[in-house]
Amino acid sequence: MRYLILSDIHANLEALKGIFDFIEKNDIKYDRLVVLGDYVDYGPNPNEVIEFFKGKGGIFLLGNHDYALINKGEREYFGEIALKCNLWTERELKWENLEFLKALPPKHKEEDILFTHASPLDPIWHYVHDFEDAREVFKISRERIIFVGHTHIPSFFAKIGDRIGGGYIFAGYAKIKLIEGGKYIINPGAVGQPRDGIKTANFGLFDIKENTFEWFRIFVDFEETKRKILELGLPRGLLSYL
Numbered sequence: 129m130r131y132l133i134l135s136d137i138h139a140n141l142e143a144l145k146g147i148f149d150f151i152e153k154n155d156i157k158y159d160r161l162v163v164l165g166d167y168v169d170y171g172p173n174p175n176e177v178i179e180f181f182k183g184k185g186g187i188f189l190l191g192n193h194d195y196a197l198i199n200k201g202e203r204e205y206f207g208e209i210a211l212k213c214n215l216w217t218e219r220e221l222k223w224e225n226l227e228f229l230k231a232l233p234p235k236h237k238e239e240d241i242l243f244t245h246a247s248p249l250d251p252i253w254h255y256v257h258d259f260e261d262a263r264e265v266f267k268i269s270r271e272r273i274i275f276v277g278h279t280h281i282p283s284f285f286a287k288i289g290d291r292i293g294g295g296y297i298f299a300g301y302a303k304i305k306l307i308e309g310g311k312y313i314i315n316p317g318a319v320g321q322p323r324d325g326i327k328t329a330n331f332g333l334f335d336i337k338e339n340t341f342e343w344f345r346i347f348v349d350f351e352e353t354k355r356k357i358l359e360l361g362l363p364r365g366l367l368s369y370l
Contacts (some may be wrong), residue, residue, distance in 0.1 A: 130157060131318045131334040135245070135277025136191070138149060139171030139217070140320025143329035146348030147319060158333060161238075164277035165191025165245035167229070168221065170321050170366055178225040190232040191245040191277070192252045197221065198230055201252055205253065209363045216362060240272040241336075247276055247313075247370035255279055260328040262313050266292070273312045273335070278358035281324045282317030282332075282343045287308050298326060303342045314341055321369045 132151070137144050152157075161184055168174040170193075182312035196202040196214050203211055235244035236250035247254040247261070248269045256262055256276055264283035265274065282297035283323060287292030288310045297317070307313055334343075350370035357366050 129159050131160050131162050131331040131336070132156075132158035132325065133162045133164065133243075133275055133334060134278050134319050135316055136166040136318035136320060137163070137177050138193070138318065138320035139168050139174040139177050140350075140353055141171070141173035141176045142350065142353045143171075143320045143348050144177060146327050146346065147331050147344075150344070150346050156333070158324045161186030162241060162243055162275070163188050164275060164316075165232070165234075166193045166277065167181045167191070168197065168217045169193040169210065170362075170369075171353060171362050172362060174217050174220060175222050175225050178228055184274070186277045186369075187236050187243060188232055189236060189243060189245055190229065190234045190252065193217075194232065195234075195252050197226060197293075199345055200251075202293060209365050211229075211321070212363055213366075218362075228317075237271070240270075242269070242271040242274045244274070246278040248274060255282075256283075256285065256313055256315070259285065259294075262287075262294070263292055265313055266311055269311070273306070273314065276313060276315050277318070279315060279323070280318035280321055281315065282330050282345065283311045283315045286339070287312075296324065297345075298324070300345045301343065303340055306339045306341065308339075309320045312341075316343065317345065321366075323369060327370060333357070 244251040266287045285294035316332030333342045
């Protein structure tokens, strides 16, 4: 079983299509699609992104930006740009696409593997940025592998015995072999809004039989996304990420 794992699309249709074009051109095979949440906000195409996934089977989870459209009180955690984007998305989102988000669970478990947007400590909001965050998650989690998004940064943290290692993935491609008996937190990075200064659309592949994870960071043309952001009156600060 090979899982294609995406997270944080953030209404960036060009990045999303770029990933699937790359997968097709390079004949990358997968058996199941997993989306770790945040379909909306920041980008200009929330409806098109959600509708892109509606025709595909897979595991679709709820992110914090999606959740803030459903529970408006959650917006208190947003900064100025995120709040403006969420209010804009609320006006633009079709009723049936909001219903799609409302039906999403915050996490999904398969045997000793957990998929969630943020972390087991809080599947909607808790960030796993560094070793201390990872240590807290490892203390309470029983799963062998936890897949998360939310930080927008490709990364992994591993607990082997009493030691914790790992780090960020800056290369265009990277692959790790998971050690038997180890515990892992793995983040594929963001599809639609990179936040580590490397302007790529990111995704991952988990091969459960081979016990490996691969990161892919691909360059896509963000110019059309930028043009639409400006045309629609979304915050100019969004351009710095693309």
